[in-house]
Amino acid sequence: MIRFENAGLSVPADDPQASERVVLAPCTLALGEARIAVIGANGSGKSTLLRMINGLVLPSTGSVNVRGFDTRSKAKLVRQNVGFLFTDPLSQLVMPIVSEDVELSLKASIKNHDLRREEALRVLDSLGLRHLAQRSIYDLSGGERQLVALCSVLAAGQNILVADEPTTLLDLANNELLQRTIDALEQQVIYATHDLDFAASADRGLLVKDGRIAFDGPAPAAVEEYRRLVRSGSISA
Ligand SMILES: Nc1ncnc2c1ncn2[C@@H]1O[C@H](COP(=O)(O)OP(=O)(O)OP(=O)(O)O)[C@@H](O)[C@H]1O
Ligand SMILES: [Mg+2]
Incomplete structure (x- = not known):
């Protein structure tokens, strides 16, 4: 459980x-649902x-x-x-190098170098990225980099994943791959997105407007409220 106690x-x-x-x-929030989408205009918070x-x-x-650990006093545990x-x-x-980055995430959990390397390749393989293992991260496309970054985060194995617009750089097929990957995770996932279909698939939706939680409820209803506020001019560019 993640708790915001009057946090601002x-x-x-x-x-x-x-x-x-x-x-x-x-704001005061208890965030326990498996998938929570955070939506709202640019600069909303x-x-x-x-x-x-x-x-x-x-x-x-x-x-x-987070799980009882205060983000200020227990940062490492958080x-x-x-x-x-x-x-x-x-x-x-x-x-x-791609595989080295994923291996780095595994350093705490797997001490043996060969096993670590094997596991890094397995994680890359799970997202269809094994062919990128020896590539320089600077030579990758933006979308490839975004997927490799996801591999590295997943390899670290924390039980909560926070993703800030994880699909922005992805083409349609990779967008679907990322959503399927996130869908299949055991971890709790909290993500911000401008992809309103992706947002609507969450268990809970938070709409942020001008630094405030303007709506908190079922994700499809949060998306509907966001569309309503844009249509009515309450949210504009
Ligand atoms: N530490 C800070 N000091 C000053 N202003 C900040 C700070 N952090 C964020 N802001 C401002 O607060 C607002 C909210 O920023 P935030 O990055 O949370 O927006 P966002 O909803 O993620 O936007 P986007 O959709 O563009 O990513 C912005 O106007 C930003 O410039
Ligand atoms: Mg942002």
């Missing part, structure tokens, strides 16, 4: 007249909400805890429980 983020305002700007208004789950962003008010998939895969791929 305010930052110093750009405008010297105002004292602070609310990025995410304090989705990534901020997701980053709070693994302690990448600490709340300026209230607290967030990260052992939460894997984070970034929108930009180059933010997280640290080794130059």
